[in-house]
Amino acid sequence: MDKRSCGVLLHITSLPSKYGIGTLGEEAERFAEWLKSAGQTYWQVLPIGPTGYGDSPYQPFSSFAGNPLLIDLDELCEQGLLSKSDCENADFGADPRIVDYDKVSKTRSELLHKAFAGFTDDVGFTGFMLEQKFWLDDYALFMALKNEFGGIPWTQWENGIKFRRLEAVEQYTEKLSNEIRYHKFCQYIFFRQWTRFHNFCSQKGIKIIGDIPIYVSPDSSDVWASPRLFELDEKLCPKRVAGVPPDYFSKTGQLWGNPLYDWTTMKTDNYAWWVARVKKSAEFFDMLRIDHFRAFDTYYAIPYGEKTAEHGNWEKGPGMNLFKAIADEVPNADIIAEDLGDIFDSVKQLLADSGFPGMRVLQFGFNPENADNDHLPHNYPKNSVCYTGTHDNATFKQWYSEADIKTKAMCRKYIGKLFSFPLNRCAIRTAYSSPSELAVIPMQDVLGLGKKGRMNVPSTLGGNWSWRMKKKDMKKRHAKMLRQLAETYMRL
8 A cells, every 4th residue: 555545345255246245247347337437445254265154255165266156147147058037037036135045055056057068168267277277176176075074073084085085086076077176166166256356456456465364264175185284183183273263243253163273384485375375365356454463473272072161272473484485486465464453572573574554443442441442543554454343243234233322422522423423434534644644444334234235143143244235325425425535535
């Protein structure tokens, strides 16, 4: 970031579409055009990997693969791989305001299998398989095995393939060859469409901010294919898992359950897996947000089998050694550090040493018990990205409605809430006026939505990640409002 700018946070799944979930098709391009008209420079999305447990983009089946649910079906119809009636007569769920993941996953799998059956190999597909072999072979076999074993976690597969013994790998690779090829086909289509979509955004002057979860899902091809990189025992069970300790928001902490990295082993090859992960992400995004940055300095380790996060220990992470390795191989990677939460001085030092911009969240600033804090805009450093809220927070309108009297009074006084302007506009204006070089606003706050617009409630299952906007929500008046504020606060 070298100048003041602004952007909007909206995941691809939240786009309107005829087929139950937002995709990389026409509506994605339409939104990019809307962003341009609104004076925006950035479009931030959530992780784009194939979703697994709880439909969370932060628990993907692979750190390298794309989510087949985001494939534009209309393009497959144009190519003759599907018919319009195939798509229009399929059941994607009844409510256009939410993603019905059960129905969308089942129906799209059927349609993509049908498209695959009519697909003839081309030079592009052959080249893609060779170029992406370093992750694609393991991922495609993993997904085929998931289907073969009825979707159960890989730790419950029969021992031969669970431990990746050569004979078992060869046996299942031959047995499941068609299904393996299907998953490679889906990735080929996904990344071909993503490249088209990314190029379209670039032509419109819109840069895409991607999101890298720090940890990987325990049920993923990453862990199954490279168990030595994680803290696993001889039975391939985690020794310790990730989470955060008890705090103001949670009396028992957060038990995420992700396997921890074996940083000692990773250091032996100069963090090659992490370098490859960032390098691939940098090919598809203009800027990268790395989730839970603090764990690169110190991470919280909870013994496997604990029911809560109350009994864990802080351990030392790889620090600048990792980022130097990344910089050597991916020198132009533009990274945002998610440095939220209980931050030690050593984490602040790591952030300073890295030079990455950190994050500030307007909602967090209004705490009468700690009136002057890092999340009040007058304290934002220039090298930072500010938000009214994130995907894990309530919308600004919901947050305000649920806040106590003192917090509301502090908020109103600070953001200059006037009767003539709605709350969300005042919050956006406050973020835009801050010193942060980049201001990013969740689309729900642009629209002024309440509780129904919330994307995720951490540590809960069911109903998360499902919010969608309708076609009519992309109004000219919202674009005009953002553009006027961008002009006022020099963010165009």
